Amino acid sequence: MDIQIAKEEKAHILTLSGKLDGVTAPAYEQRVMALLEAVPCSLIIDFASLDYISSAGLRALLATAKRIKLKGAQFHCANVTGTVREIFDISGFSSILRMHDSVAGALAAIG
């Protein structure tokens, strides 16, 4: 898995690619937690190039979303499609997390 972090005015945008599973989830969690410790900010996760997410990945997403909420910031998901979307739907994550069709849409939602 690869994580790209881009800083926008209102939020950090994390672009995930590859797989977010039991092996890679700890790295993701560590990265995001470190980022939040440094700059408490809203976060938009771009799922466009993520191929797969496992239950461990979902757990890590939830944990970071919860932490952001505690910091008083917002957690948004963008471009959740394909297999990952199915998993989101089955597990009910689509109804819990704020989903957007694009990063721009997510940014607009924060504004």
Added chain:
Amino acid sequence: MQTTKSIARTFTLIVSVCTVLIFSVAIGSFYHRSRVALEQEVANNAAHLVLASINRVETTLHAIGKVAEDTSRSLEIAGYHDQSLTTLLKETLRDNRDIHGFGAAFDPNPAFNPPHPVVPYYFRQGERLVFAPEDNFQHLSQDWYQIPKELGQMAWSEPSFDKASGTILMTSCSVPIFSDNGREKQVRGVVVADVSLEWLTELVASIRVLDTGYSFLLSRNGTFLTHPDRDLIMNETIFSLAESRHKPDLREIGRKMVLGESGFVAYTNIHDVSTLMYYAPVPSTGWTLAVVFPEAELYADVRNLTLVVAGIALAGILLLTAAVYWVARRVTAPLGALAEATEAIASGHFDTELPAVKSSDEVGKLTLAFTAMTGALKKYIRNLTETTAAKERIQSELKMATDIQASLLPQLFPAFPDRPEFDIHAAMDPAKEVGGDFYDFFFIDPTNLCFLMADVADKGVPAALYMMVAKILLKTEGQRLGEPEQILSRVNEILAADNDSCMFTTVFCAILNTENGEVRFANAGHNAPVLISGGQAEFLSIRAGFVLGPIAETVYTAERITLEPGDVLFLYTDGITEAKSRSEELYGEERLLQTLQTASRQELAEMIRTVRAEVFRHADGAPQSDDVTMLAIKYRGMAARNP
């Protein structure tokens, strides 16, 4: 030890080769320079020797010429009668021991007032002086008389053997006697001094350079006057010799000699030996004195000295080689010992004693470093052993945990042999580690059977612990509350409290009314079950619902379907649909539906075995990454109860 040898050998070889090269260059240079210096020295010496000898010859010849000249002048100035003339000649001869015979020869022309005898002449015979006058006028036609008379000055004749014995080489110095009658100077006669060249032969023979060097004297026209080879004397000229022996360079040298030049030349002599020669002219007679010495002998000393030096150098190199080899061995021997010891260590014998450190040099340091390394290795291996043991312990504990986990699930089938109106069957194949899948079924009351399928996020010990809690909660709350949406809401509330890590579990929870086949169910983010009805398998369309655990206030909704007798509800976890083949291809939902449809008429146990076999066939040996868990329930209807 091979390495030790090779280091010592290489080192020794390099040092030896370098030394040999250095010595070769030094000795070669020494030999060459010595030759040059020696050649220079010899040339100088030869020149000195030759010039000194020439000087001696010249002095003697000059003295003789002076005697003849003085006598001639006396005869010109004073008038001598016959008696006093012979006395003068006799006395003069007596006083000059270098002269063999002394006399005067006069023109018989009465105008010149010749004495009688016309050629008064004395010669030595032992200690006696013999008077041998001549009156036959033969002298008038001879060179020794003719040449000085014609030239009007002193002349030395070409040497020749004496007439008496034919063995003594003689030459004559003739000085003209002038008569001045006031009008013109005329030659009245000649004073002649015969000189034996025996002394000259001895003198020249005494000029020796080295052991086999020799000297020779050439006359004005190149005839050998003296030479160690007596056959050459008066018989050969240098030109005849050059001609007969085909030595053009010798002829060239002879030409220069006759021209009165001097020089130092290298040439190959008549015996084909490389030879050096110095020659210089004797000015008064026009002769040439030459000193010859063979090159081989000249350089013999240099060669011998060079050989001695080379010998010493060779001995030195051998000694040096031995010393270097000894030192190299001494230096590398501890390395060899160390190498042996480390080989033993490398093969696992960590208690092998390393050689004692005797010095603080590199080998000593290396040994110390190895000792430290061995210690560190031992410690590391001990740690590793301990860690491995600890890991094994954890592994065995995990295995036990897996067993405990499995034992918590109902595994005895048929589970309810006394309830023919339904059939239920389940199976779980855990992945290697303890996993988070579980299923359960229990009666809430005699008509309501609760059955559920759950999948805890992630794997390993945290998931297993969470699974235990979730399973117990679901059963206790299930038995207490009796409605699926209430059970999920309640358990969610309990789990969500203090769940910072956001662990969660998906649960599909359902309750079958065994009397009418109605199934009430609620879903917390679990995969939709498959309904097999009338030979058709299809996914049940259900609400998703959020997973259990992370958020306290999650609301779950109850849904319901009614199973007709023969209908089967198949619950499973994503361990089935996400089972991977070797080529990473997922088993997928379509395959699952097809398999279930094919197995729709089978008994539940058979159906579950079929699905399991299909999933493992698809995996084809690829490692199982998740638990494979499934549960099937078939409603037979009340009719089955009362046949």
